[in-house]
Amino acid sequence: MEVFIIGGGASGIVAAIFAARAGKKVTILEANDRFGKKLLLTGNGRCNYFNEDLSISHFHSQKKEFLSQLIKEETLKEVLSFFEEIGIVPKIKNGYYYPYSNQATSIREALLVEAEKQGVRILTEEKVREIRKKQTFEIFTETHQYQADIVVLATGSKAYPKTGSTGDGYTFAKSFGHSIVPVLPSLVPLVGEERYFSLWNGIRSDVKLTLFENEKKIAEEFGEIQLTNYGISGICVFNLSGYVAKGLKDGKKERIEINFMPWISSLKEAFSWMEDRSKKLKGRTIEQLFEGFLNYKLIFLFCKLAPISKDLLWENLSDTQKETLISMLFSFSFDVKDTKSYEQSQVCSGGVPLSEVKIPSLESKLVQGLYFTGELLDVDGDCGGYNLSFAWLSGLLAGKDIGRYDTNKTSKN
Numbered sequence: 001m002e003v004f005i006i007g008g009g010a011s012g013i014v015a016a017i018f019a020a021r022a023g024k025k026v027t028i029l030e031a032n033d034r035f036g037k038k039l040l041l042t043g044n045g046r047c048n049y050f051n052e053d054l055s056i057s058h059f060h061s062q063k064k065e066f067l068s069q070l071i072k073e074e075t076l077k078e079v080l081s082f083f084e085e086i087g088i089v090p091k092i093k094n095g096y097y098y099p100y101s102n103q104a105t106s107i108r109e110a111l112l113v114e115a116e117k118q119g120v121r122i123l124t125e126e127k128v129r130e131i132r133k134k135q136t137f138e139i140f141t142e143t144h145q146y147q148a149d150i151v152v153l154a155t156g157s158k159a160y161p162k163t164g165s166t167g168d169g170y171t172f173a174k175s176f177g178h179s180i181v182p183v184l185p186s187l188v189p190l191v192g193e194e195r196y197f198s199l200w201n202g203i204r205s206d207v208k209l210t211l212f213e214n215e216k217k218i219a220e221e222f223g224e225i226q227l228t229n230y231g232i233s234g235i236c237v238f239n240l241s242g243y244v245a246k247g248l249k250d251g252k253k254e255r256i257e258i259n260f261m262p263w264i265s266s267l268k269e270a271f272s273w274m275e276d277r278s279k280k281l282k283g284r285t286i287e288q289l290f291e292g293f294l295n296y297k298l299i300f301l302f303c304k305l306a307p308i309s310k311d312l313l314w315e316n317l318s319d320t321q322k323e324t325l326i327s328m329l330f331s332f333s334f335d336v337k338d339t340k341s342y343e344q345s346q347v348c349s350g351g352v353p354l355s356e357v358k359i360p361s362l363e364s365k366l367v368q369g370l371y372f373t374g375e376l377l378d379v380d381g382d383c384g385g386y387n388l389s390f391a392w393l394s395g396l397l398a399g400k401d402i403g404r405y406d407t408n409k410t411s412k413n
């Protein structure tokens, strides 16, 4: 039985390994000149391949109800054992798993060695153009034609297309009658139109971020953000970006509030904290009072926007002036107008709906012998190793299920 995996990325190689371990003859067709181009970029070249916190809330899908049937703790643990088996020694930092070498190439090479050991054939520079189903599947690349009994679509999403994931999988899925949950960039910086962005460009700050959609609070995150000349970036920004992209597409108003005093949880508390501070540090100017916890560029910006001279003594300010400044520190707000594009997004939301695949095998409900793995499916995860976790997990589930087919593909064991 010929199994063809379209896409030599994270999920494709794991599907290949598990199908081959079950005795199937497996070929990967990869458009790039080598396997795992995106993998090498992950985690800033260190590959954050897993996370200690296995909570389902870190994964998102339009069909949320299927997530808990698909992403089970025991399967995630199986994924972790698999990496141990193939020789990866983890380094765990704040729950984030990296290879101990701190090099993504360790993960890539371990996967390649295992694939080779299992006899998986990897054909590179084979961009698939079309797949047809007759008795068997016919796969057309630019230069070759292949026949397959089983096809796994592991082509990824449209995120970071320079790594080879250009969205072909959506076209293939549609050609087999599948629908696609609208695809949007996720884990991506947020863009605003404020003129003052040039004044905060380059600052990093630990904050609390709150996202409001049509003035209703929908999510919050704590962590370091980067203030840039187009808006904001950083892990906690990325984790809100999926909601923003969907909201903007639906014509909703998306507003971000930044709390530059994240240890404080109400405006009233912020006010008394500052009054207290000014009493302890009597005779200080605004600049001198703020500089103990705030970046100078922000002090300058807030005073300019207020507008209040930074050289005024805090105790000489009116209540309104104090309120203006404290509100900026506690809930600095701007409207998000856009996200950065697919070129800069780490993943995409949307894809093949979970309602159209069998769970947990990930075989199409419409076409026997057709499987979907990884980001092509309508599942995306938070920053922290969740997207690779899902890629591995989906590859493992599909690969194992393929292994259950008998040689005539008439029944499964």
Ligand SMILES: Cc1cc2nc3c(=O)[nH]c(=O)nc-3n(C[C@H](O)[C@H](O)[C@H](O)COP(=O)(O)OP(=O)(O)OC[C@H]3O[C@@H](n4cnc5c(N)ncnc54)[C@H](O)[C@@H]3O)c2cc1C
Pocket: 006, 007, 008, 009, 010, 011, 012, 029, 030, 031, 032, 036, 037, 038, 039, 041, 042, 043, 044, 047, 048, 049, 050, 126, 127, 128, 129, 154, 155, 156, 157, 159, 160, 163, 164, 165, 166, 167, 168, 169, 345, 346, 347, 373, 374, 375, 376, 384, 385, 386, 387, 388, 389, 391
């Ligand atoms: C910069 C960056 C950093 C990231 N860091 C992390 C991280 O640290 N942790 C984490 O969990 N996630 C991270 N991610 C996300 C993670 O890399 C992806 O979610 C994951 O790789 C998806 O796996 P996949 O198998 O679905 O697709 P991919 O890994 O994208 O593989 C798809 C493969 O299919 C090939 N392909 C596409 N079309 C065709 C075709 N027509 N014919 C043949 N081949 C084709 C592509 O060339 C590609 O090699 C990061 C992403 C980016 C862009």
